[in-house]
Amino acid sequence: MKIDVTHIDSEDTQIHGLPSAVFKDSEIFQQESETILRKGWVSIASAQQLKNVGDILPVRMGDASLIAIRSEDQKISVFHNVCRHKAAPIIDKPCRVRTLSCPYHRWAYKLDGSLRSAPKFFGNSDRELTEEEKSDKGLIEVRSVVWWDTIFVNISGDAEPFEDFIKPLDQILEGYDSNDLHRISSTEYESKSNWKLAVDNFLDGYHVPFVHSQAVRLNSVMNQEDLFLSDNIIGLKLPSGASDKPAKTDKPLPTFKHLNKDNIGTQQWFGIFPNTLLFVDPVWVQLIIVRPEAYDFYTETLTIYAANPDTMSPEYDKQRETLSNVLNHVNEQDIELLDKLQITRTSPEADKGILVQAWDQVNVKFHQIWLEKMKQQ
Incomplete structure (x- = not known):
């Protein structure tokens, strides 16, 4: 499908954004799966969702089915959720195991992805596979890293080094110690809308005081600063956002340790293209991982973290619960809006919208980033 780029590249003073067709076309979604979701660095889960050895989390990302595993050495690895025999899915829900067993023909795999056994591989024979014969039959591993408790994968295996990809954000977040992040809650959501609408909404500070008026005042967003960190990372900054907004809890929570005084009241949120949405407050962090599964359906995980380990003490039990409830309510408001927006944003009249x-x-x-990525086939 040809995309009308004049919507955002026009010399006209009016900018209309992406055409409505890109939010409702299955061919476009397949192209996104091949060009964006497989070739770039995409997030799939929070590392702290896999707390113990043997914890396994299956996820969908575009046309790929993956599993994240915490192995015996506490390392998190990611594999295609595809048995090496006839490509059956091995895991269909989060679980904790010592051995992965394919439900189709019972090929079994160790937590490091290597093949443990394949019953009656040689038919009517008692001979078992040798270690050498097993060596090329393990699960297919996916290139992965963990950054700010976020599991990133590059399915194609040929994206730029992750440290180069994330460097501009590492620089702006210098002074925030991500090693102190402690997960308060993780909540799963589904939306019957296009994944790009979720990202676009997260990067839209304009809607916040109107849709989420219970949590944000209009004057809080009037001094927002646009952040253009790289061709993959953009966002917004409120220099005094944390102090201007109503308190999320009735007792102040501890801030990041060693936080630069210039960032004491600062709130920043970032879209790490294509699907990672990170909100950094002095006392809490919100991570939304959007997983596109169809042109009109995505799942997401909203994880909320305490920025300081002291927040996890019993004296803050009520405050943690309040914070989680407030941020999840905000997300529920967005999901409700996006499900409705999928209908109107895909109408021909949407192409006349004015940014x-x-x-x-x-x-x-x-x-513009989306368009550039789609051109790189």
Whole structure:
């Protein structure tokens, strides 16, 4: 399908954003799966969701089925959730095991992905596979890293080194110690909308005081700063956002240790293209991982972290619960809106929408990044 780039590259003073067709076309989604979701660095889960040896988490990412595993050495690895015999899915829900067993023909795999056994591989013979014969029959591993408790994968295996990819964000987050992040909650969501709408909404500071008025005042977002860190990382910054907004809890929570004084009241949120949404507050962090599964359906995990280990003490039990409830309620409001937006944003009339210079520059950049990635086939 040919995409009309004039919507965002026009010399016209009016900018309309991506055309409605890209939010409802299955061919476009398949192209995204091949060009964006497989070739780039995409997030799939939070590392702290896999707390113990043998914890396994299956996820879908575009047309790929994956599993994240915490192995015997406490390392998290990611594999294709595809048996090496006839490509049956091995795991269909989160679990904890010592051996992975394919439900189809009972090929079994160790936590490091290597083949443990394949019953009656040689038919009517008692001979078993030798270690050498097993060596090329293990699960297919996916290139992966963990950063800020986020498991990133590069399915194609040929993206730039992750440290280069994330360097601009590492620089701006210097002084925030991600090693102190402690998970408060993880909540799963589904939306009957296009994944790009979720990312676009996260990067839209304009809607926040209107859709989430219970949590944010209008004057809190009036001094937002646009952040353009790289061709993959964009976001927004509120220099005094944490102090301007109503308190999420009735007792102040501890901030990041060693936090630079210039960031004491700062809130920043980032879209790490394509699907990682990170919100950094002085006392808490919110991570949303969007997993596209169809042109009109995605799943996501919302994980909320304490920025300081002291927050996990019993004296803050009520405050942690309140914080989690508030942030999840905000997310529920967004999901409800996006499910409705899928209907109207895919209508022909949506192509006449006009983006606003004062508020939508980060969204325009997101659309431009998407277009550039789609051209790189």
